[in-house]
Amino acid sequence: MPTALGISAFYHDSAAALVDAGTIVAAAQEERFSRRRHDPAFPAQAARYCLTEAGTKLDDLDRIAYYEDPRRKFHRVLWTQIGTAPRGFGTFRHVLPEWLAWKRRATETVRDRLQDLDLGTVPPIDCYQHHESHAASAFLPSPYESAAILCVDGVGEWTTTSLWRGTGDRVEPVAELRFPHSLGMLYSAFTYFCGFKVDSGEYKLMGLAPYGTPRYAPLIRERLVDIKPDGSFRLDMRYFAFLLGRVMTGRPFEKLFDGPRREPEAPLTEREFDLAASVQQVTEEIMLRLARTARERTGESRLCLAGGVALNCVANGRIVEEEIFDELWIQPAAGDAGGALGAAFLAARAPDGRSHLQQGRDAMRGARLGPGYTDQHIQAYLDSHGLPYTRLSSAELSRQVAAELADGKVVGWFQDRMEFGPRALGCRSILGDPRNPEMQSVMNQKIKFRESFRPFAPIVLAEDAEEYFQLRQPSPYMLLVAGIAEKQRRDTPGQQGARGLDRLRETRSAIPAVTHVDHSARIQTVDDADHPVLHRLLSDFKTQTGCAVLVNTSFNVRGEPIVASPQDAYRCFMRTNIDTLALGDFLLHKADQPEWKESGDWREEIPLD
Amino acid sequence: MSTARRAAVNLLLPVVYVLLFIPAGLLTRLFRDPLHRKPDRSATSYWTDTGPTT
Ligand SMILES: [Fe+2]
Numbered sequence: 001m002p003t004a005l006g007i008s009a010f011y012h013d014s015a016a017a018l019v020d021a022g023t024i025v026a027a028a029q030e031e032r033f034s035r036r037r038h039d040p041a042f043p044a045q046a047a048r049y050c051l052t053e054a055g056t057k058l059d060d061l062d063r064i065a066y067y068e069d070p071r072r073k074f075h076r077v078l079w080t081q082i083g084t085a086p087r088g089f090g091t092f093r094h095v096l097p098e099w100l101a102w103k104r105r106a107t108e109t110v111r112d113r114l115q116d117l118d119l120g121t122v123p124p125i126d127c128y129q130h131h132e133s134h135a136a137s138a139f140l141p142s143p144y145e146s147a148a149i150l151c152v153d154g155v156g157e158w159t160t161t162s163l164w165r166g167t168g169d170r171v172e173p174v175a176e177l178r179f180p181h182s183l184g185m186l187y188s189a190f191t192y193f194c195g196f197k198v199d200s201g202e203y204k205l206m207g208l209a210p211y212g213t214p215r216y217a218p219l220i221r222e223r224l225v226d227i228k229p230d231g232s233f234r235l236d237m238r239y240f241a242f243l244l245g246r247v248m249t250g251r252p253f254e255k256l257f258d259g260p261r262r263e264p265e266a267p268l269t270e271r272e273f274d275l276a277a278s279v280q281q282v283t284e285e286i287m288l289r290l291a292r293t294a295r296e297r298t299g300e301s302r303l304c305l306a307g308g309v310a311l312n313c314v315a316n317g318r319i320v321e322e323e324i325f326d327e328l329w330i331q332p333a334a335g336d337a338g339g340a341l342g343a344a345f346l347a348a349r350a351p352d353g354r355s356h357l358q359q360g361r362d363a364m365r366g367a368r369l370g371p372g373y374t375d376q377h378i379q380a381y382l383d384s385h386g387l388p389y390t391r392l393s394s395a396e397l398s399r400q401v402a403a404e405l406a407d408g409k410v411v412g413w414f415q416d417r418m419e420f421g422p423r424a425l426g427c428r429s430i431l432g433d434p435r436n437p438e439m440q441s442v443m444n445q446k447i448k449f450r451e452s453f454r455p456f457a458p459i460v461l462a463e464d465a466e467e468y469f470q471l472r473q474p475s476p477y478m479l480l481v482a483g484i485a486e487k488q489r490r491d492t493p494g495q496q497g498a499r500g501l502d503r504l505r506e507t508r509s510a511i512p513a514v515t516h517v518d519h520s521a522r523i524q525t526v527d528d529a530d531h532p533v534l535h536r537l538l539s540d541f542k543t544q545t546g547c548a549v550l551v552n553t554s555f556n557v558r559g560e561p562i563v564a565s566p567q568d569a570y571r572c573f574m575r576t577n578i579d580t581l582a583l584g585d586f587l588l589h590k591a592d593q594p595e596w597k598e599s600g601d602w603r604e605e606i607p608l609d
Numbered sequence: 610m611s612t613a614r615r616a617a618v619n620l621l622l623p624v625v626y627v628l629l630f631i632p633a634g635l636l637t638r639l640f641r642d643p644l645h646r647k648p649d650r651s652a653t654s655y656w657t658d659t660g661p662t663t
Contacts, residue, residue: 083644085626085634092630093622097615162659173659180644181655226648232655237646293656 001351003060005050006344007110008067008133008336010103012199013038015337016046017369017420018054018061022169022350024141026053027369027420029337032564037609038200039561042113043340049371051119059120065347066107067339068130072157074104076179080243090245128343130156131307132171134331137342138306139166140354141363142329148298150290153307153336154184154199161232161290161307165298169349174297180243181234183286184308186225189240190279192248194272195262199308200609206314207454209280210518211500212273216257217281223256225282231289265608268453268501280314287315291324301326306342310334310479311422313522317481320472332367332477333421341420366530367425367477370418373566378584381566388592394533394585401582402540405433405550409579410443412555414569415533418562423478424554425524426459426534428562428569430578432551434458434511439551440504443513446577449603450558453501455521456551458514461538462527464548468511469523476531478524478552484509489519513551524552559609575602 001021008015009030017027026049031037033045051057077099081092102109107125114122128136134151149164149171160182163174191201194208224240227233237243241250254260262272287309294303303325305316311334320328331338356363382389392400401411409432416427430447432439434456444452457478458468465471470483488510498506509515528535542548555563555572563569566583573581573588574596581588637643649655 079643081630082634082637083642083646085630089623089626092626093619096622097618163656172661175656175658175660177655178657180646226650228652228654230654230656234645234648234655236648237644243644 002062002348003054003056004063004065004344004347005047005058005061006065006067006340006342006347007043007047008340008343009042009110010040010106011336012040013335013337013422014040014043014046015333015340015420016043016050017341017344018050019341019344019348020054021348022140022345022354022356022363024341024363024365024369026050027333027341028371028418029420031561032370032418035561035568037559037561037607042110044113044117047114048117048119053371057120058114058117058122061123063123063347064110064114064125065343066110066125066127067133067336067343068156069127070104070106072129074099076155076158080180084243088244094246126347128346129159130339131159131162131176132346133339133342134306135162135164135166135171135342136346137331137333137338138304138310138329139164139171140169140342140345140349141331141356142166142304143357143360143362144302144304144329145357146300147302147304147329148294148300148325149304149306150294151305151307152183152287152290152309154188155179155182160184163290163294163297165300166304169354177232180237180240183233183283185240185242185248186235187279187283187309187312189242189248189253190275193253193257193261194275195264195266197264197609198248202308203311204454205276206280206312207516208268208273208276209314210277210516210520211453211503212270212275212277214278214281215274216278219256220278220282227282227286227289229289230293231286231291233286273500283309283312284315284318287312288318288322288324291319291322295324302329303327304329304331306331306334306338308335313479314481314520316479317520320480321482323472327473328480329362330477330479332364332419332423332425332479334479335422337421361529367419367421368417368427368531369420371564372417373584375584375586378566378586382583382586386594387570387588389583389586389588391586395536397582397585397587398533398536398540400587401580402537402544404580405431405541406545408433408436410447410577412569412573412578412581413537414555414563414566414581414583418564421477424552424562425478426526426531426552428555428564429552430555432456432513434513434549434551435545435547437507437512439513443551443553448553448558449576451501453504455504455516456514456553457522457524458511458549459524459526459534459538459552461535461542461548462525464542465523465525468549469521471523471525474525474527475523476525476527478522481520481522484511484515484519484521511547511549514549557606559606
């Protein structure tokens with residue numbers, strides 16, 4: 001049976017994934033091990049973990065699958081330099097030496113680094129195209145026999161947007177758009193301009209959009225991006241600076257949008273709200289047109305999505321709402337980490353087709369593809385550090401945690417294997433009671449140490465989702481936004497007279513902690529087969545309270561990667577005001593714990609996100 | 610990279626840029642912009658077909 005280790009590295013959020021004949025054995029991002037957020041370094045620890053999980057050495061693998069083609073990427077870098085000369089010497093001097101030294105032969109670096117793991121001989125390395133890897137990650141693990149595939153991101157080699165058709169175990173190209181014309185770059189330019197970090201602050205910009213009015217949208221359409229009826233588009237590069245240097249926007253952009261960019265951490269103003277709303281509206285418009293073209297050109301009734309822009313769950317929700325396709329499936333690791341998985345899938349197809357289709361499910365197992373810890377391991381850790389705990393049966397622990405949540409406690413929930421992809425989906429999560437109007441600010445200030453303009457995301461029993469949300473299909477990976485069901489709503493926004501970010505504190509539904517100012521929510525539906533442990537907890541909470549929803553946020557503090565190990569979880573538990581920690585079958589209460597001592601201020605070590 | 614090599618590279622980079630990249634850039638742009646930096650409002654579509662039959 002063909003086995004492959006997929007690698008994505010050297011740009012943003014490196015990862016490794018091991019696929020054995022179309023079945024995912026393991027997948028993880030390097031940041032979780034190195035504890036450096038979005039770590040772009042070679043994913044040595046993630047690769048080692050994947051091999052350990054599979055119980056194999058490098059010799060036993062058939063292929064290493066690299067997620068992009070370094071040579072084609074180098075060509076793009078060279079053509080960009082030629083195209084921008086003589087104005088681009090700044091980037092030229094900065095970028096060219098590393099491309100000449102090793103980046104154009106990144107696969108050789110991959111081979112050397114794998115060899116350094118000392119886990120046997122490195123098998124042959126195959127390169128796939130960046131968007132081919134995204135497309136494979138979107139379709140091959142999906143629950144569909146055939147589908148249209150749309151990949152939208154910043155850029156890989158040349159491609160920035162691509163349309164494919166998936167049938168059986170193949171992905172076939174249909175059409176593409178090329179660099180520098182990129183929806184990911186357009187969104188990142190506004191992310192940068194609004195004072196957030198490129199490649200991670202996009203999510204914040206999306207969260208900011210409901211506060212604003214899209215008054216700049218006509219200007220964006222008129223000056224920045226020419227959108228054709230079929231969704232294809234071109235940016236007017238006179239307004240962008242990313243070809244020339246390290247920043248996204250320059251003077252012409254500032255002139256268009258009323259002055260210089262907002263400095264990071266400076267107060268947010270009406271302008272940023274409106275910019276966010278505007279670029280979000282244009283993004284949705286492009287995504288809807290792209291989806292319609294995907295439907296027309298492939299004739300398929302289902303759509304698979306990947307690429308960084310597919311993390312824009314508001315746009316995804318719009319595609320569902322407009323009923324362009326019967327159903328939508330989005331790769332949970334839609335960003336470049338998922339490229340490792342897609343490449344591994346391309347290199348290790350099963351000879352007899354995609355076996356998960358027979359079960360009518362996707363192949364992601366609820367994204368629970370990372371390291372898990374046995375109760376023996378957890379107990380050994382707790383005992384060796386003399387940490388007080390109560391051990392319960394899984395069923396008792398679930399009931400107990402549900403009761404504490406109902407009592408207003410904030411619970412660190414560490415169960416099962418770690419999620420693959422950027423979101424915590426109930427394995428490395430902090431949970432709370434969504435009915436509690438205080439929960440939003442409690443969780444933000446006492447645990448995340450941030451002011452937030454974004455509500456938390458709800459998890460809901462899949463079978464009860466319709467009771468709470470206007471959702472037409474399952475959303476197992478928190479990648480769809482939909483409205484709160486009418487009967488859960490309590491008032492209309494603005495009624496209580498709050499302004500700006502304070503509007504988030506108004507109660508506008510029966511589950512205020514997860515309701516955004518426009519009555520929307522980023523939903524994760526939890527089904528019993530994919531997520532038995534979390535499903536039981538939600539069921540227990542529902543039995544005790546009548547409410548089938550919990551607040552879910554990632555188990556970390558601001559700027560830090562999500563916790564991976566019991567040690568990470570305990571550290572985060574003690575540093576924050578989490579009341580209770582459930583580590584597998586072990587329950588720890590804050591009041592029982594020995595005093596937490598640390599040299600220095602840990603908050604200074606964690607960079608701002 | 611060694612310091613000596615880095616210094617050599619730093620000296621060479623502007624030379625390469627002026628002798629190779631600037632002329633290549635000017636020359637290509639006589640014919641067309643490789644990056645298509647201005648939208649073509651009269652075009653009906655920007656898609657490039659990548660399928661096997663087209
Ligand atoms: Fe990508």
